[in-house]
Amino acid sequence: MKDGYVIRTTFLQRESKSIRYLMVGILAILFWINGTVSARAQQFTVSGTVLAADSQKPLPGVNIIEVGTQRGTTTNEDGKFKLKVSSSEASLSFTFVGFTSKTIKINGRSQITVSLSPGTKELQDVVVTALAINRQAKSLGYSVSQVDSKDFDAATETNAANLLQGQVAGVNVSPTSGGPGSSSRVTIRGASSLAGNNQPLYVVDGIPIDNTNIGSSGMWGGYDGGDGISQINPDDIKSISVLKGASAAALYGTRARDGVIQITTKSGKGLSQGTVVNFSSTVTLEDALTGFTDYQNKYGQGQLGQKPRTQGEALATGLDSWGAPLDGSQVIMLDGKKHPYVDQGNQLDNFYRTGVADKNSLSLSGGNKNSSYYFSTTYQNSESIVPNSGLKKASLTLRGTHAFGNLHADVKANYIRQKMNNRPWLSDSPGNANFSVAVLPPNISTKMLKDNYMTADGKEGVYQNANTFVNNPYWVVNQFSTDDQKDRLIGYVKLDYDLTDWATLTGRAGLDWYTLRRTSLTPWGTAYRPNGDFTEDEYRVLESTTDIILKLDKQLTDAFSVQGTFGGSVNYHKNETVGISGSNFKVPKLRTISNMANISPIYDFSEKQINSVYGSVDFSFDDYWFLTLTGRNDWSSTLPKENNSFFYPSVSTSFVFSEAFSSAMPSWLSFGKLRASWAEVGSDTDPYQLNLTYNILSFTHQGQSLASVSQDAIPLANLKPTLTDEFEVGFNLSFLDERLGINFSWYNRHTTNQILSTTVSNTTGFGSRVINAGRLNNRGIEILLKGTPVSTNNASWNTSINFARNKSKVAALAGDQKTLILGESRTQNAFITATVGHPYGTIRGYKYVRDDQGNIVMKNGLPVQSSEQSILGKGTPDWTAGWNNMISYKNISLNFLVDIHWGAQLYSGTNAEAYTAGLHKNTLVGRAGCDKQGTPYSPCYVADGVDVNGGPNKTAVVPSAYYGHIESNITEQFVYDANFVKLRQLQLSYQLPQSLVAKTPIRSAKISATGRNLFYIYNSVPNVDPESAINRGNAQGLELAGVPGARSFGLSVNLSF
Amino acid sequence: MYSNYKTIIRRLVITLLACGLLTTCDSISDFGNMNQDPTRANTVKPGMLFSTVQLAAAGTRYEVWRTQLIYGENIAQQLVDAFYSGGNNYTENMDWLTAFWTTAYSGNGNPDRAQVKNIESLINILKQKKDEGDQVANKMAAARIMRAFIYSRITDLYGDAPYSEAGKGAINQEFTPKYDRQKDIYNDMFNELDAAVKQFDSSQPTYGSQDLMYGGEITKWEKFGNSLRLRLALRLVKVNPQKAKNEALAAINAPGGVMTSNEDIAMIKHQNGPSSGPAGLNTNAISEAMLDGGDHEYVAQTLVDWMKNRNDPRLGIYAENGKPFLGFPSGYTSTSVTNHSSYTGNLSDYSRVNPMLINKDDPTFFQTYAEVEFMQAELAVRGWTNESAKNHYDAGVRAAMKYLSLYDAKGGADISDSEVNTYLSNNPYNASGTDAEKIEQINTQYWAAVFLNGIEAWSNWRRSGYPDLEPALVDSNNPPPSNQTNGKIPRRLMYPQGTEGILNAKNYQEVIDRQGENNMVTRVWWDTK
DSSP: OHHHHHHHHHHHHHHHHHHHHHHHHHHHHHHHHHHHHGGGOOOEEEEEEEEETTTOOBOTTOEEEETTSSOEEEOOTTSEEEEEESOTTOEEEEEETTEEEEEEEOTTOSEEEEEEOBOOGGGTOEEEEGGGEEEEGGGOSSOEEEEEGGGSOOSSOSOGGGGGTTTSTTEEEEEOTTOTTOOEEEEESSOOSSSSOOOOEEEETTEEOOOOOOOOOBTTBOBOOOOSGGGSOGGGEEEEEEEOSHHHHGGGGGGGTTOEEEEEEOOSTTOOSSOEEEEEEEEEEEEESOOOTTBOOSBOSBBTTBOOOSHHHHHHTTTOBOSOBOOOOEEEOTTSSEEEOOOOOOHHHHHOOOEEEEEEEEEEEEEOSSEEEEEEEEEEEEEOSSTTOEEEEEEEEEEEEEEETTEEEEEEEEEEEEEEEOOOBOSSSTTOHHHHHHTOOTTSOHHHHHHTSBOTTSSBOOSOSSOTTSOOHHHHHHHOEEEEEEEEEEEEEEEEEEEETTEEEEEEEEEEEEEEEEEEEEOTTBTTBTTOEEEEEEEEEEEEEEEEEEEEEEEOSSSEEEEEEEEEEEEEEEEEEEEEEEEEESSTTOOOGGGEEEEEEEEEEEEEEEEEEEEEEEEEETTTEEEEEEEEEEEETTSOGGGOEEEEEEEEEEEOHHHHTGGGSOTTEEEEEEEEEEEEEEEOOOSSOSSOOEEEEEEEETTEEEEEEOOSEEOOTTOOOEEEEEEEEEEEEEETTTTEEEEEEEEEEEEEEEEEEEEOOGGGTSSEEEEEEEEEEEEEEEEEEEEEEEEOSSEEEEEEEEEEEEEEEEEEOSTTOOEEEEEEOTTSSEEEEEETTSOEEEEEEOOBOBOTTOOBEEETTEEOBOSSOEEEEESSOSEEEEEEEEEEETTEEEEEEEEEEESOEEEEHHHHHHHHHTOBGGGGTTTHHHHTOOSSOOOOBOOSSEETTSSBOOOOBOHHHHHHHHHHHOGGGGEEEOOEEEEEEEEEEEEOOHHHHTTSSOSEEEEEEEEEEEEEEEEOOSSSOTTOOSOSSSOOSEEOSOOOOEEEEEEEEEEEO | OOOOHHHHHHHHHIIIIIIOTTOOOHHHHOOTTTTSOTTSBSSOOHHHHHHHHHHHHHOOHHHHIIIIIIIIHHHTTSEEESSSOSTTTTOOOHHHHHHHHHHHHHOTTOGGGOSHHHHHHHHHHHHHHHHTTOOOHHHHHHHHHHHHHHHHHHHHHHSSEEOTTTTOTTTTOOOSOOEEOHHHHHHHHHHHHHHHHHHOOTTSOOOGGGOTTTTTOHHHHHHHHHHHHHHHHHHTTTTOHHHHHHHHHHHHHSTTOSOOSGGGOEEEOOOSOSSOSTTOSSSOHHHHHHHTTOOOEEEBHHHHHHHHHTTOTTHHHHBOOSSOOOOBOTTOOTTGGGGSTTOOSOGGGSOBBOGGGOOTTSOEEEEOHHHHHHHHHHHHHTTSSOSOHHHHHHHHHHHHHHGGGGGOTTSTTOOOHHHHHHHHHHSOOOTTSOHHHHHHHHHHHHHHHTTTOHHHHHHHHHHHOOSOOOOOOOOTTSSSSOOTTTTOOOOOOOOOHHHHHHHTHHHHHHHHHHHOOSSSSSOOTTOOO
């Protein structure tokens, strides 16, 4: 295949070129900027003292920054400081928690004394906004929520995205049901698009990272391959800032339509006490949180009310719990031996183990006025509750900053290696141990399955032969293998150059580059794949972002200042897959690709690029009225040339009326601000959606080459960008010396011209088509209530409640189309849809047919399925709330977080399977009348209901027929309200008193006990976790045989030296 | 390509300095050919598509398992699936009933499995090539015959179906294809087959070895085109006997004639891989399903008893040999059969399919010569030709026994001439019977000859009424829920109401109003009572 070879080498050349050019690029910036450095190395040293205005006592730890630069220092224990500044005309800003900030012009003085007045915290809060620009919270016209590391427990959580659960109003986090290393769906203010991925953009220290979910389970099974954010080490995170609305995110462009989650990691900046060493060690135990609480344990394995009489019957009925009442008698089971016919207790506890995770983190940081460094290393080993499944992760971070005169360099590299062992298969039965456990008859002991999982000749020891796609779970966990290893480098080089005291030029090149090496094995001897199959592949993903940004900050008059940010950026993303898949082992059990009788190559490639220019201007009047205007233009490679440019503006304003009219304000009002914003964001799509192409198949037949149409989606040649506009108003108020506060936002968002892959009739020859259509509205409110009921010298209690309600409505689809199918259940009778006039993500399916009195209408003794599908619920909650508390008394602190989700529904495939299997408690109804029967067995259950003529149902059926019919026909039976109130986190910490550690090298020591997901205070779904989802896609509201939700309990020690 | 940082920097500088902020300029909006997938072709050789269509028509595990092993062969009482309730006990399972539909039209997510999509694309490419002056007559003719074959199975299984507007989502931006009446589909298929057979031109190139069925042999294609036309003609004997006669006679008299030996059989030879599994194209789909997970099949009592009574040498080739043949009663499952009189106390006493027929490289048969002989026998009985019904019957039986050797190169499935002769002398053509008895005998042999082709066995039963099948003894005593046809043998598969009812709603409603409820007892147009 000469052609193939040529293509491959071109890619290799391209790869090495890109790395070479990256280096050249960085060097170019360095030299260019360096060249101008020497020209303006003019310096001035200022020193002084900072005092509290009321007590006139020195204030230690006050932050001092030269305005417009990143030069800064903090005051020492005597309130004194010394700082080299760019000129004798420089301005210094002094900030300190609990005091009003002050900006002073040096005016040639080398010695100054500054006094700070106690003031409002709200006026001083600084948050990280788009492009990692720090801004005063009071100046923002839109809502940004910031969560600091002290607010979450980094130690016991493996996925950084899950740290946001319950923390931020309007942010909804749904982990997939795969255990450690699996992905999480995060939506901010609901889903903005009908068919896009609806996931926020993740930005770490200003650099967007890749968050692709490589591999996910669907209706036919499969496994979740994890996502990008889950590798970020939670211990390195200093703060997470959530840009919720379009205005907040507008500067990030096309990919920020669904909001931005900006992560700021730790650095050594601001440390003036030499090296600080932090060490933390955590051990976490995990076990299944939810169980088969509503399973029956009265009847055992069998069919037609009979116990198995032969080994053959035992094997034929291994999926049926329609046998006789469990009476303790000796019954032949799958191994051909007699065992007592008794309940084995909780099969979930019998199969799953206690997961153990340990994590050790060491960080060193330090700095002086010119330089800082941060180094951290973390090693984590998490064993899942699924036997033989687990995650190992090592993370290494190095960050350094240094000021060369007016040039400030900030360099960071984060290397992560993650190894996943046996990602559990989910959803449909093949290779899914969870499925087997969920349908296991009450009397079959897991020990018997374990002892018999492999036959003498090394094949799967089947425990039933009714459906070979349901595997012996021990065969799965011991012999299947779905392993992967990700090696990832995230890093950047950032250079800031102070052109003047009010202008800074920044060049930044960032990179997220990883390889994901995967192995997937269906072992030789598996009942449904006797000869086995084996795939080896590797993904290589590169995401790079290069920016040049000019920042201007000019105090024009005493009252009026302008800040401007202008820049350009290039974002490039590339994804390449190389692999071999093989089937049929030649020699059993030899796990190497050359041992496969049939092999075929895997090769995939895609790339896209977005070029952008952007600008933002912030006006500030008298420090109480703020106005921000932004504009950005993106050019995307994925759109046709005539449509590939799109501009979007935003305007936002903030008015701090408590400052503007401070004399007129009542004394109980400490802070008050009104804000409003409007923005429009355009977005592109995935590459290669514009024209029909042909795929050369990777295999031949009888030596002949094969080809087919490539796409399953009908392409659209003149695609246009999707447009989202959002209007937001809100206020922030605080009262009684900030003991009480409220933030409120209302937003209204419309997304139009959506680039959708909408399902079409299969008779078109395609499964879907790409369209520009549809309108989706999201409207909602977010409320944050904060209070400090107790605040004394020794004790404090901070509490906050966040509440968010989002109402979505599908306003239009393509043309007169009424319904778009987003996903489908394995039973193929529940659909997740976008239906015009209804919220996004409705669950559709069939109902019982009822007469006027509400009686179920029956035909042949079985419930009749409604002829039409109805909307039975929706997969996303009406509202969510979190209640977060931090109580401290002296050295002890207690933190707990309650997370509430209300108004969503869930179609539970597990409960449906439990009907067919005869395991659901409801299937007990009607069996007693059948118990007394011998052989032959006749229909014996006359279900309540009316026949089609209106008279009472008189037709008797076999119970298994009745309940099996419900699974395959009546969707409504398995749609549950998925409301829950969960104790998300409970943490008790003890800070060792200073007197104890004073004589040791230890600077501080803390011990914490943390429980996560401890229990449901309220849960309306039987047998399964209401949070379990098949995947993280848009088809939320489907569940089937995932790993049970787990609760964890961890103990950690935190020492700093 | 833009993975090139020098260019990036240059463009940034150009953008910031030359273009000015927030204005479009060419250098920033031109991405070259970045958005063309380097791993895909913009056009392709017709032969490569044709091979794929042929393999797709032979089917993959996913839809063949459901359509045939769960429905077709079970409804026709050739096999019994003792676990999955479908055709065996008249149970509606939308997933299984619709698998053929979704896969045949669109590939069900795997474009290479799609029959309609790829054949329509192929014909479109050939049309363009013709316009450009290419010699595509033979390629077009073979494609038209394949197309008729593909749609004939769809309409026979489901009734009215998208035809004239189907598979043209990308070609004509046709997103909601109308359902053509089966009558119109048949008329057009007759026209197409007629035109296609006449279109062959020995002076023009063929697909050659890319043609996996006949290696580009024009005469064989003519025979298949005409034989298929004969099959379709006889489908109409109940609804329009005159049309049936006209088309049947046109078929046997068309250029090239119909199949005359087992050399002419329309079939696909398979190989063991590498493409296997649910979407595997290389392997025999029935074998794939039976070997990898779907082995719940027993040979049906109806077939075993019929063959036993006639001392049929094929029985030991169809069914597991080496122990007494015991057919599994239709309508029963591995659980409920324990209450049946035939139950010996051991499930494994029931006869399974002979492993010799279910190797992954065994062929898939689209139409056999034996079928063609039986159809000609029927033409004679009906008096539409003056030929000898007996001769055609004998030739049909002989061909049906002899062609089995294609299953086993080592001769394991060979039946000797003397065995055939003995069988024929013990079971001679019923020359003295009534026409109905003759037609029954011929079509029962037809049924026995299309073992493992349940689609054809079931369709031919529906149009001819033979073999005289007893409805399976099914009631709700046989869990899971069954007998959704009220004791009647199903007459069709069901449309995917869940998707068609939403995505093609207007046309779907129209067809339901016209044809009748979407269930398994509504009859297709040619299947009148």
